[in-house]
Amino acid sequence: MIVPDQFSKDLLNQLNFCVIDLETTGGNPETEKIIEIGMVKIENRKITEERSFLINPEKEIPDFVQKLTGIKKNDVLHAPKIEEVIDEVLSFAGTDVLVAHNTSFDIPFINGVLKKMGRPALENKVICTQIMTKHLIPDIMSSNLNYMSQLFNIDHSHAHRAIEDARATGELLLKYLEIFEFKHIRKVNQLYYPRNRFEMDRLIVEESESLAKVEEILSRQTIPLVLSVKGDNGVILAILPIKHPGEEVKEVMAYLKDFRWNQIHIRLTGPYIEGLFFLNNNFAKIPETYRVKTIDYLKKKSRNKKDKNKIIEEQDFVITPHLISGQFILYSFLNFSPYSQLIFKYPSHKKKLQQFLSNQVQRFEQQQKSKRKIYLQNDIKDLILDFFEDELLSNPELYLRLKNQDIKENPKAYNDRIEQLTLRHPDPYHFPTRYL
Numbered sequence: 001m002i003v004p005d006q007f008s009k010d011l012l013n014q015l016n017f018c019v020i021d022l023e024t025t026g027g028n029p030e031t032e033k034i035i036e037i038g039m040v041k042i043e044n045r046k047i048t049e050e051r052s053f054l055i056n057p058e059k060e061i062p063d064f065v066q067k068l069t070g071i072k073k074n075d076v077l078h079a080p081k082i083e084e085v086i087d088e089v090l091s092f093a094g095t096d097v098l099v100a101h102n103t104s105f106d107i108p109f110i111n112g113v114l115k116k117m118g119r120p121a122l123e124n125k126v127i128c129t130q131i132m133t134k135h136l137i138p139d140i141m142s143s144n145l146n147y148m149s150q151l152f153n154i155d156h157s158h159a160h161r162a163i164e165d166a167r168a169t170g171e172l173l174l175k176y177l178e179i180f181e182f183k184h185i186r187k188v189n190q191l192y193y194p195r196n197r198f199e200m201d202r203l204i205v206e207e208s209e210s211l212a213k214v215e216e217i218l219s220r221q222t223i224p225l226v227l228s229v230k231g232d233n234g235v236i237l238a239i240l241p242i243k244h245p246g247e248e249v250k251e252v253m254a255y256l257k258d259f260r261w262n263q264i265h266i267r268l269t270g271p272y273i274e275g276l277f278f279l280n281n282n283f284a285k286i287p288e289t290y291r292v293k294t295i296d297y298l299k300k301k302s303r304n305k306k307d308k309n310k311i312i313e314e315q316d317f318v319i320t321p322h323l324i325s326g327q328f329i330l331y332s333f334l335n336f337s338p339y340s341q342l343i344f345k346y347p348s349h350k351k352k353l354q355q356f357l358s359n360q361v362q363r364f365e366q367q368q369k370s371k372r373k374i375y376l377q378n379d380i381k382d383l384i385l386d387f388f389e390d391e392l393l394s395n396p397e398l399y400l401r402l403k404n405q406d407i408k409e410n411p412k413a414y415n416d417r418i419e420q421l422t423l424r425h426p427d428p429y430h431f432p433t434r435y436l
Contacts, residue, residue, distance in 0.1 A: 008181045011188065017042040017127075017173065018096035021165040022106045023069045025057050029112040033057030034082050035071055038162030039092050040170040042099075045177060047170050051092050052163040054079040069160045082113050093124060101145045101169045103128040127191060129172050135194040136176065137201070137432055141327055141345050148172055151325055151432060179435065200435035201323060202267040214264050215253050217436070221245035221268075223323075223429045225436075226275040228265040228282075229256065236285045237261065238294045241275030241387070255297055268436055270323025270429050271398075272391050273331065276384050277338045283377045295379060302386045311389040312336060312372055317357065317402040318392065319418060325427040328418075330356065334364040334404075337375035346422045350415070357407045364404070398425060 019040040026032035034055045041049040054071070056079045066072055089110070100106040103126050111121040133143040145168055149156035154171045158164040180191065183198050190198070197204070205213050218227075225245055229238040237259060242248055256264070269275040279294075286294065312333050322329040322343055330353065332340035342356045364370060376384055392399050400421045406414040 005184055008185045011185060012177050012181055013044050015188065016094075016096040017099050017170075018093040018124075019099040019166045019170040019173065020093070020106055020110075021100060021162045021169060022109050023065075023071060023160065023162050024109060025059060025061055025065055027105070029108040032109075033059055034109055034113070035061060035065075035076055036069070036162040037085075037089060038164070038166035039089065040163075040166045041092065041096065042170055042173065045174060047167070047174075049092075050163060050167070051088070053085050053089070055082050055085065056080065071161075083117060086113055086117070093122075095124060097127055098122065098124045099127045099129060099169060099173055101129045101148075101165070101172070103131075125192070127173075129169055129176065132176055132191075132194060133172075136179065136198055137324065138199060139201075139322070139327075139343065140324055141343060141349070145169060145172070147326070153433070200432045202265065203436045205264045205266070207262050211253060211256055214256065214266070215249060217266055218242070218245040218249040218252060221436075223268060223270065223431075224272040224275055225266055225268050226278045227252065228267075229259050229261050230263040230265065231259075231261055234263075235287065236282060237287070237290045238297075239279045239282055239286065240294065240297060241269070241272065241279050243272045243275075243391075255293075266436060268323055268429070268431060270431070271320050271329065273318075273320070273388060274323070274329070276387055277341075279380065280377055280384060281338050283380055291379065295383070298380070298383045298387075302383050303390060311385050311392065312374060315392075315401040316404045317360070317407075319400040319402070319421060320398055321421075321425045321428050323429050323431050325429070325431060325433070328422060332360045333372065334360055335368065335373050335375075337373070339375075346418060353418075354411065354415075357402075361404050361407050398428065 019042065021038045022034050023036040024032050024034050035057050036055060037051075037053040039051040040047055054076050056076045058081065061071065061073060061076070098107065107122065107126060114121055129148075130143050133140060133148060145165060146156060146159050148154070149168050149172070152172060152175050154168050154175075156164065156168040159168075179200060180194070180198060183203075185191070185198070203217060205217070214227075222245070224241070224243050227240045227242060228236055231237045240252065240255070242252065245252075267278075269278065283291065283294070315333055317333065318331045319328055321327075327343055327345055330342045330344065334340070340360065342353065344353050346353070364372075374381070392401075400417055402414055402417075
């Protein structure tokens with residue numbers, strides 16, 4: 001099994017963090033006031049100490065803030081003013097790396113207090129776990145702390161109380177530090193700018209690491225992924241959508257041994273259909289002399305059905321769980337292309353979903369004159385349609401099919417069916433708790 005190396009572990013263990021969260025009377029640090037501060041210290045990758053302060057804002061707390069936080073006027077009436085606790089706050093933070101789940105909110109409030117007191121702004125290094133989330137999980141639709149706590153099974157039962165939010169943010173940071181360790185972080189700066197190396201849904205195997213590492217990675221994967229072979233200067237030599245990596249590993253390894261490659265990129269797709277779209281989108285980037293190798297490999301796995309367009313004609317929309325837990329993806333077969341799809345959360349994106357469906361139907365009837373469009377690469381069009389059909393037929397419980405008439409005539413009925421799908425399959429891929 002691939003394990004983190006000692007260098008990465010030592011690098012991360014030597015860092016000290018101070019996680020901070022604020023509750024305030026509003027969002028503008030120029031005019032609004034702090035009403036609560038929660039702080040959590042992390043040393044040697046463990047939470048070691050906590051501080052919590054209620055603050056008298058010397059102004060009314062808006063009703064919506066009281067409802068959101070549960071903090072009432074009487075709770076802060078006899079609390080100290082921010083100027084009376086700021087030294088304790090700064091002392092607790094010390095020179096640690098400051099962490100917040102939206103540093104653009106919390107840090108300006110602290111610096112605003114210091115500015116009004118005629119004192120210098122904070123000089124600590126700053127990490128935002130919300131920005132980190134968007135780099136590590138690029139396709140995530142929501143990065144709020146509640147959702148991230150759900151994804152990573154972090155206890156966050158009292159959201160919008162400063163110490164609870166700070167504690168949850170600290171636990172999330174610790175989860176992310178495990179990932180940085182696993183993916184062999186080499187510089188502290190990579191924590192601040194985690195781009196193109198630490199994404200949780202993908203791994204890059206270098207030529208120096210040999211095919212043995214690729215084999216080991218594939219052998220323990222149970223969900224669909226796509227494998228890309230790259231040669232000199234990043235040229236794509238082959239793309240393989242793989243439905244059952246652990247079962248197909250021997251034939252994949254036999255295929256790879258004939259390549260001279262520099263890197264092999266492995267990326268989890270969740271729905272196998274996503275891997276087919278990735279192949280279609282990038283097939284033209286493969287040099288013509290290499291395309292036949294990908295086609296030959298896929299032909300061996302195809303059942304070569306006669307009626308290639310039947311799969312397009314039998315459904316108008318398909319909805320299935322996305323790779324990320326709690327998210328779903330909708331494909332339009334009316335205008336069949338990688339761009340006629342929508343990633344959404346349900347029910348929070350219910351209106352957005354309904355609008356997308358309505359727009360697709362309207363476009364189909366008015367602009368396309370009820371004629372379906374298929375945007376697939378000609379060389380692999382038949383193969384992709386074969387695989388699409390096999391996938392829909394072999395996993396019917398995972399795919400919800402909708403017709404135009406459903407969208408136009410009975411929104412409640414199709415919304416009920418979508419809700420049933422989300423309840424039946426909320427997390428089939430266990431991502432990001434399981435990651436590459």
